[in-house]
Amino acid sequence: MALHRRLAALWRNLLHRQGAERELDAELESYVAMLAEERERAGMSAGDARRSALIEAGGLEQVKEDVRDVRAGVLIDTIAQDIRYGARMLVKSPGFTIAAVIALALGIGATTAILSVVDAVLLRPLPYEHPDRLVVILHHGTDPVAPANFLDWREQSKSFAAMSAAEYWTPNLTGADKSEKLWALKLTTDMLPMLGVHPLMGRVFAADEGEPGRDHEVVLGYGLWQRRFAGNAKIVGTEVTLNGEAYTVVGVMPGTFRFAPFWATKSELWVPMSLASQSTQRGGNSLRIFAQLAAGVSLAQARADIAAITARLRQEYPGTNGDVRVVPLKDRVVGDVRPALLVLLGAVAFVLLIACANVAHMLLARAAARQREIAVRTALGASRSRIVRQLLTESVLLGALGGVVGLALAALGIRVLVALGPSSLPRVETIGLDGRVLLFTLAVSLLTGVGFGLVPAMQASVLNLSESFKEGGRAGSEGVRRNRLRSMLMASELALALVLLIGAGLMIRTFVALQQIDPGFDPRGVLSMTVGVAGSAESAPGRRGPFYQQMLERVRALAGVRSASAINHLPLAGDTWGWAYWIEGQPLPKPGETPTAVYRVVMPGYFKTMGIPLQRGRDVHESDAMGAPRVIVINEQLAQRAWPGQNPIGHRISLQKPTSDSVWMTVVGVSKNARQEDWAAPAQAEVYLPVLQNRSYLEDDGAHVAYMTLVLRAGDDAAAFAPRVREAIWSIDRGVAVSEVQTMRQVVADATAGPWFYLLLLVVFASVALVLAAVGIYGVMSYAVTRRTHEIGIRLALGAKPSDVLRLVVGQGMGVALAGAGAGIIGALVLTRLMSGLLYGVRASDPVTFAGVTALLCAVAFAATLIPARRATRIDPIQAMKNE
Amino acid sequence: MPPTKTNLLQGTLDLLILKALSLGEMHGLGIARRVGQITKGAFDVKPGSLFPALHRMEEEGWLSSSWGESSNNRRAKYYRLTAAGKKQLKTEATHWGRIAVAMSLALKT
Numbered sequence: 003m004a005l006h007r008r009l010a011a012l013w014r015n016l017l018h019r020q021g022a023e024r025e026l027d028a029e030l031e032s033y034v035a036m037l038a039e040e041r042e043r044a045g046m047s048a049g050d051a052r053r054s055a056l057i058e059a060g061g062l063e064q065v066k067e068d069v070r071d072v073r074a075g076v077l078i079d080t081i082a083q084d085i086r087y088g089a090r091m092l093v094k095s096p097g098f099t100i101a102a103v104i105a106l107a108l109g110i111g112a113t114t115a116i117l118s119v120v121d122a123v124l125l126r127p128l129p130y131e132h133p134d135r136l137v138v139i140l141h142h143g144t145d146p147v148a149p150a151n152f153l154d155w156r157e158q159s160k161s162f163a164a165m166s167a168a169e170y171w172t173p174n175l176t177g178a179d180k181s182e183k184l185w186a187l188k189l190t191t192d193m194l195p196m197l198g199v200h201p202l203m204g205r206v207f208a209a210d211e212g213e214p215g216r217d218h219e220v221v222l223g224y225g226l227w228q229r230r231f232a233g234n235a236k237i238v239g240t241e242v243t244l245n246g247e248a249y250t251v252v253g254v255m256p257g258t259f260r261f262a263p264f265w266a267t268k269s270e271l272w273v274p275m276s277l278a279s280q281s282t283q284r285g286g287n288s289l290r291i292f293a294q295l296a297a298g299v300s301l302a303q304a305r306a307d308i309a310a311i312t313a314r315l316r317q318e319y320p321g322t323n324g325d326v327r328v329v330p331l332k333d334r335v336v337g338d339v340r341p342a343l344l345v346l347l348g349a350v351a352f353v354l355l356i357a358c359a360n361v362a363h364m365l366l367a368r369a370a371a372r373q374r375e376i377a378v379r380t381a382l383g384a385s386r387s388r389i390v391r392q393l394l395t396e397s398v399l400l401g402a403l404g405g406v407v408g409l410a411l412a413a414l415g416i417r418v419l420v421a422l423g424p425s426s427l428p429r430v431e432t433i434g435l436d437g438r439v440l441l442f443t444l445a446v447s448l449l450t451g452v453g454f455g456l457v458p459a460m461q462a463s464v465l466n467l468s469e470s471f472k473e474g475g476r477a478g479s480e481g482v483r484r485n486r487l488r489s490m491l492m493a494s495e496l497a498l499a500l501v502l503l504i505g506a507g508l509m510i511r512t513f514v515a516l517q518q519i520d521p522g523f524d525p526r527g528v529l530s531m532t533v534g535v536a537g538s539a540e541s542a543p544g545r546r547g548p549f550y551q552q553m554l555e556r557v558r559a560l561a562g563v564r565s566a567s568a569i570n571h572l573p574l575a576g577d578t579w580g581w582a583y584w585i586e587g588q589p590l591p592k593p594g595e596t597p598t599a600v601y602r603v604v605m606p607g608y609f610k611t612m613g614i615p616l617q618r619g620r621d622v623h624e625s626d627a628m629g630a631p632r633v634i635v636i637n638e639q640l641a642q643r644a645w646p647g648q649n650p651i652g653h654r655i656s657l658q659k660p661t662s663d664s665v666w667m668t669v670v671g672v673s674k675n676a677r678q679e680d681w682a683a684p685a686q687a688e689v690y691l692p693v694l695q696n697r698s699y700l701e702d703d704g705a706h707v708a709y710m711t712l713v714l715r716a717g718d719d720a721a722a723f724a725p726r727v728r729e730a731i732w733s734i735d736r737g738v739a740v741s742e743v744q745t746m747r748q749v750v751a752d753a754t755a756g757p758w759f760y761l762l763l764l765v766v767f768a769s770v771a772l773v774l775a776a777v778g779i780y781g782v783m784s785y786a787v788t789r790r791t792h793e794i795g796i797r798l799a800l801g802a803k804p805s806d807v808l809r810l811v812v813g814q815g816m817g818v819a820l821a822g823a824g825a826g827i828i829g830a831l832v833l834t835r836l837m838s839g840l841l842y843g844v845r846a847s848d849p850v851t852f853a854g855v856t857a858l859l860c861a862v863a864f865a866a867t868l869i870p871a872r873r874a875t876r877i878d879p880i881q882a883m884k885n886e
Numbered sequence: 887m888p889p890t891k892t893n894l895l896q897g898t899l900d901l902l903i904l905k906a907l908s909l910g911e912m913h914g915l916g917i918a919r920r921v922g923q924i925t926k927g928a929f930d931v932k933p934g935s936l937f938p939a940l941h942r943m944e945e946e947g948w949l950s951s952s953w954g955e956s957s958n959n960r961r962a963k964y965y966r967l968t969a970a971g972k973k974q975l976k977t978e979a980t981h982w983g984r985i986a987v988a989m990s991l992a993l994k995t
Contacts, residue, residue: 011945025963026937028961029914029937029962032913032956032960032961032963033937033962036960036962039960040915058932058933064934065934065938068937069937069938071938072941072942072945
């Protein structure tokens with residue numbers, strides 16, 4: 003009842019304010035009239051009676067104000083009033099408003115954009131069932147596992163609700179018009195149920211599928227289904243041809259489904275896998291193991307469980323089960339980018355803080371200019387809290403405006419981020435503005451409004467009334483406290499900007515260092531593409547070798563092609579297989595310590611085509627074919643490791659454990675080290691075998707040996723050769739799949755895209771910070787000069803030279819700037835250590851960067867101080883004092 | 887004991903207004919006069935505290951108001967107790983009574 007009445011009162015007060023006001027007027031008027039009548043009856047004259055009644059009523063306006071204050075909704079009312087008033091004040095000084103909104107929008111926009119990336123990539127749970135309980139079990143936490151080991155772990159462990167394996171597969175989708183090499187995964191049948199993702203159509207694999215004879219079934223990804231099958235609603239139950247064999251489509255996954263999340267991320271079809279035939283295979287490591295912790299089992303327990311099992315297996319099968327790690331799936335997915343993203347988040351937070359500091363001292367200066375207005379309001383009875391509330395409303399309004407513009411910037415920024423983001427950035431497809439991010443932006447906008455507004459508002463509301471009136475609009479001497487506050491804001495802006503600039507500087511040095519890495523090959527004018535024979539007539543044993551040779555002949559015959567060759571896995575872009583090797587005449591290594599080399603298989607002329615210099619010996623020749631003596635080319639790294647200080651040419655290597663009938667290959671060439679998997683990683687030992695002597699590559703069934711990567715050297719316009727080269731290949735057989743057409747320049751650019759992306763962002767943020775800081779210093783110094791016009795005028799009148807004035811103003815500004823720079827250097831020393839993982843070839847405390855960037859910042863600060871200082875020297879003393 | 891200026895606590899003023907109106911509906915000046923009467927002049931209610939109190943109490947739902955004619959044919963706003971107001975008067979009177987007894991006991995010893 004009471005609530006109902008209060009709501010009714012609120013309604014009336016807010017919507018019928020004028021009615022309520024009129025009624026109050028009438029009520030008080032009748033009160034005064036009756037009081038006057040009473041006085042008249044007591045013998046006063048009519049005039050006196052009315053006057054005394056009014057005096058007794060004690061100021062009708064005050065009474066009305068008091069009545070208004072007890073009314074329901076008075077708070078809403080004053081807030082609305084404050085907002086209207088604030089908006090009016092902002093409109094009245096558009097220059098200030100626009101500058102503040104731009105600064106805030108930059109800060110809020112950048113923060114929102116980066117936060118939406120961090121949210122999508124780092125914070126959100128993986129889109130599977132029980133995402134927090136999913137782990138991967140891999141050698142060193144990264145490398146694949148042998149089938150027999152997986153089967154033992156699954157059987158012997160007790161910590162997991164489920165454990166499944168995935169294996170990479172690249173089948174050719176044939177039939178229809180053109181063949182296409184696809185990214186796929188073979189999965190043990192319990193994988194998809196463990197992930198708990200339901201198919202859009204059809205079903206996932208049943209437990210007994212994957213057994214030989216029942217393994218030709220396939221679940222399609224949404225993208226592939228749309229692209230190749232036009233979203234055919236009746237696809238389930240039909241057959242598709244993979245590597246020339248018929249597979250039945252049993253289901254289609256929803257568009258949001260991605261698997262696996264950290265490797266083979268482009269997979270868009272999944273087939274069942276049986277490990278029955280490999281149950282004793284402990285050598286070839288090809289499986290990635292995914293498992294779900296049983297409810298209530300901690301990661302530590304699961305680790306102990308796996309550690310115990312692998313220790314036992316190591317005893318039983320020496321040389322296997324080394325360094326097996328259980329890692330949360332999420333860590334495996336985002337672990338590599340987490341530091342970089344957190345650095346970026348820190349950077350945008352700095353930009354936001356600088357923007358806030360900037361707007362804060364704009365507000366301080368404005369508050370000083372508004373002293374008179376505030377004094378008038380105080381004199382009219384506004385309380386201090388009322389003034390603070392009014393000023394805060396204004397700054398929150400500014401924050402909200404900045405938020406709206408910032409949001410637009412963020413929407414734009416996110417698009418750019420997604421477009422530029424390196425392919426190593428996981429879950430990039432989920433990045434976008436959404437409710438969570440919007441809520442954050444709202445909170446940030448309001449908080450920044452309060453953050454930069456509170457101190458100036460508190461300052462402004464403390465003022466000496468009589469002082470303000472006495473001085474009027476005159477430039478009075480500034481309060482020491484306010485001055486100190488302004489200097490602190492300016493110094494902290496500079497300090498924050500310096501930290502950002504140093505971070506950006508370190509990234510630039512990193513990038514330069516990365517650019518100076520010698521790839522070991524000459525990427526200019528080289529085009530590459532993957533050529534898959536699986537499923538075509540060329541796949542047959544006895545056909546593959548001639549096909550590859552014929553392909554190279556036709557490509558070399560194209561006008562403008564200088565040379566052409568092929569390799570199994572392209573450096574930087576392709577897979578890298580580790581392969582154990584043994585050196586003839588050297589003692590056998592201990593079990594588990596056999597060295598490995600990156601395993602490459604090449605066509606003749608590979609080194610010439612790629613521009614990899616040979617230090618000794620020769621390239622692979624056409625004559626290095628079946629029946630000819632087995633030869634091998636090794637890289638410098640292997641030569642130094644196996645034959646330090648000797649010439650390895652003529653020595654022999656085996657890729658099988660030496661026995662009486664081992665195949666020994668004679669080293670015929672030593673190449674310079676070429677980049678392998680990571681751009682910045684040190685070179686590992688590497689072997690190059692002629693394809694034409696490699697039975698596995700010429701005859702084996704497996705999809706992993708049924709393709710080669712064609713490389714050709716043409717002019718600078720290598721990319722333009724793609725259509726002609728493709729036609730040349732298809733002129734032999736249209737069933738061959740050609741994919742991943744890219745220039746080596748692109749490959750190199752992709753390999754360095756991660757650092758480039760972070761560099762770009764940091765440089766953008768640091769530049770914004772520098773501009774904001776420069777504008778801030780300029781603003782503070784201009785304001786200081788304006789406030790001191792009178793004083794400077796007197797100094798000049800008393801004989802100070804313009805150079806003295808210049809020194810005075812610049813000295814004041816640079817004093818603050820240097821203090822800020824000092825704080826910034828200390829901050830940077832602490833903070834840049836957090837980004838040492840992103841750096842290459844430069845230390846986090848690199849003195850050159852620190853000195854250079856600090857000098858740059860001081861120069862900018864000097865320039866920003868000089869302009870107002872020069873203006874100060876031109877002050878006309880007479881004019882300055884006349885204005886008093 | 888001579889009447890002295892007493893600082894009216896808000897609760898006291900509310901109670902006095904409720905008590906004054908318990909005798910029938912009244913306009914603002916009438917309430918002020920009646921409070922003076924029943925407290926033998928100890929309380930002189932000024933409009934600055936009277937009207938905010940009346941409006942607040944009306945919004946609380948203890949009072950209702952309507953416009954009417956005064957004895958001198960003047961339009962005036964009349965206040966009367968609602969059922970909630972009568973209940974409030976009873977609660978506050980009891981409460982006040984308890985405080986008064988306790989206070990006088992405390993001051994006697």
